[in-house]
Amino acid sequence: MDKEAESQARERRGHVLAALSLEDIAASAAATVVREIPAYHAHDADQVRAELLAVLAPVVAFLREGREATAAEQAQFAAFGAHRAEQGVGLEPLLEAFRLTSRHAFDALYEEIRRVDAPQAGLELARDFWACCDRLSAAVVQGHRERELERAQAAQEHRTLLLRQLLTGDLPTEYLATAATTLGLDLRTEYHVCHARPGKDRTIAAVERALRPHTAALLAEPGTDRVIGLTTGPLPARVALPAGLGPARPLSRLRESLAEAERCDELAVAFALGRCVRTGELPLHLAVLSLPAVGDQLVARCFGHTSGERRTTLVRTVDAYLAADTNADQAAAALFVHPNTLRYRIRALTAATGLDPARTEDALTLWWAVRRLQASGDSG
Template structure:
C-alpha cells in the first residue's frame, strides 16, 4: 500500500500534456513525414498514448488488453495517414525520450531513490510493450492497404486486358498502374506446362514483363510488356501485337493464340503473334492432322512408330541432310537412309517431294501437339 502511494506521489507531477505538446511541435517542425500535420491534434493523439502508459506505471502493472488494442489502433492510424514505419518509430522514440527526461527530473528529486530507479526501469519496459503494439497495428493496416491496392490494380489490369474500361477511366487506370497513356503495350499470355503451376510460371516471367496477372483459377498468367520480351524466357509464352491501352483486348486475343501454339509444341520461349502460321493451322485443323497421321504412320505402332517419327523429324529439321540428321540421332547415315527408304516403300511418300515432305511435317506436328497414338 505504501509503495502504491509512493508511486502515485512520484508520478502525480508528470507533465503529460506538456510532453505530448512539445513532442508534437518537434515532429511537425523537424520530421518531414509529419510536416503537414496539425500540431494540436497530433499532441492530443500522443497524449492518448502517454496517459495509459503512465497509468500502468502508477499502478505497477503491465498494459491491459484494452490498452494494447488502443496502441495497435494508434499504429493503424499512422499507416492510414501514409506515414511509413521508420519515421513512425522515429517519432515514437522522440516522444519516449522526452517522456523519460520528464520522468527523470521527477525521480532524481524523489525521496525513495530505489523506487524511482525501479519506476524508471519499468518505464522502458512499458515503452517496449507499447512499441510492439503500435508496430503490430501499423503493419496489420499496411498489409491491408497493400492487399486492397493490389486487388484494385489486379481488377484494373484485368478490365484493361478485356476491354471493359471506358475511355474516361483510362487516365485513372494508367496512373494507378504506372502505365503511359500514350504508349502501346504487348499482352503476353502463358499457360503452365505439365508439372508446373501458375505461381511458378509467374515467377519465371516476373523479370521479363512490366506487370503480371497470375490467375490460378483460369490456369494462366497474363502480363504486359513495352517491348517484345526476350525469346529465352524459359516457358512457353505468346506475345500479342503492340496496342494502345484502349485496345489491349486485341493484343490479348493474339497473345492467347500464340501462347497456345508455344505450349502445344513445347516451345519454351516467347512466340510472337503470327510468327508460326503453319503451327497455328495444325492446331486449328486437328481432323486434317488425324488423317495425315494415319496416312504417314498408320502402318506402325509402339517403338517402331517412335523410332520412325524421330528419324523423319530429325531429317526434316536438318533440311534433308542425312549426315546431320544421323549425327543428331547417333546412328550411321546409311541406317538413316535405310529407314527413309523403307518408309517410302510402305507409304509411297517420298521426302524428296515437297508435297510429301509437307504431309509428313504436318503429321509430325499434329502428333507433337495432341500426342495421338
C-alpha cells in the same frame, strides 16, 4: 521488502506520477515531432498533442497501478499505430516519434524522481517506465504493420482488377487515364500482351518470376492457371519459356492482343517450342492446330501402316530427317544412329506409303502429320 516499505514505495511512486504534467509533456513532444520529423511536418501540432496525450495517460495509469496493459488496452495502442498508417506515416518516422515522446516523458519523470529522496524507488520507476514503453511500442508497430499490409493488399487487388478489365476490354474509356496512372503505364504507348501457362516442370510462381523483369505490368491468375503481362517489345531470347506474344495495341484495345497471345501460347505449348511465339510467326503450325481432321487424315496416310514402338521410331526419324533438310548424315547424328540405318527407314517409308521426303509436297504431308501427332501428344 516488508509491507510498510512497499506501501511507502507505492506512495512515493504515486507522488512522482501525480506531479507529472501530461499536458505539458504532450505539447512539448508534439512540437518536437512536428518540427523534426518530415513525415509529420504537415500535421497539426494541436492534433498531434491530443493524440500523444491519449497515449501518455494510460502509460502513467499502468505505472501508478503497477500492472501491464490488458489485451483490450494493447489493442488501443495497435489502433493508434493503424491510425498513423492510415495517415500515411511510415513505420520508421512513427517509431522516431514514439522515441521522442518517450524521451520527453522520461525527462519529466526524471526531474520529479530527483525531487523525491528515494533513489531505489526512482530507479524501479524508471525501469518500469521503459519496460512499459517497449511493450506498448510493440503493439503500435503491430497495428501499423497490419494496416499497411491491409492497404497493400487492397491496392494490389485494385491494380489486379484494373489490369484484368483492361485486358478483357471491360474498363470504361473514361477510366483509362486512371488505370494507366495506377498501373504505371503510358496512355501514348502501345503494348504487347504476353501470355504463358505453367507446365509439368514449371509452376505458376516460376512463370511469374521469369516474366516479371520484362513486363510493365503483370497479372498472375492461379484460378485460370495463367500469367499475363504487358511488354513494349519482344521477350529476350534468354527467357526460355513457352509463351505467346500478341501484336502491339493501345490500352483501349489490349483485348485484341490478348486473343492473339493466347493463340500463340497454345502453339508454343503444343509444339514444345520452349520460347515465346509472336503473332503471325508460325502460320503452318497454326493451320495444324486449326485443322485437326486434316491432320488425322495425314497421320493415317503417313504412319497408318505402323504402330507401337515402330511407329514412334519412324515418326522421330522423319522429324529429324526433315529438320536436317533431308540430309541423312545430319539426321542420323541427331538420332545417334548410323546413316545407313536412317536411309533404310526412309526407303521403307517410301515403299509402304509412296511418299518421298525429297519431293516438296510429300515433305509437307509428312511434316504436317508429324506436327499433328506432336500437338495431340502422340508423337512418342
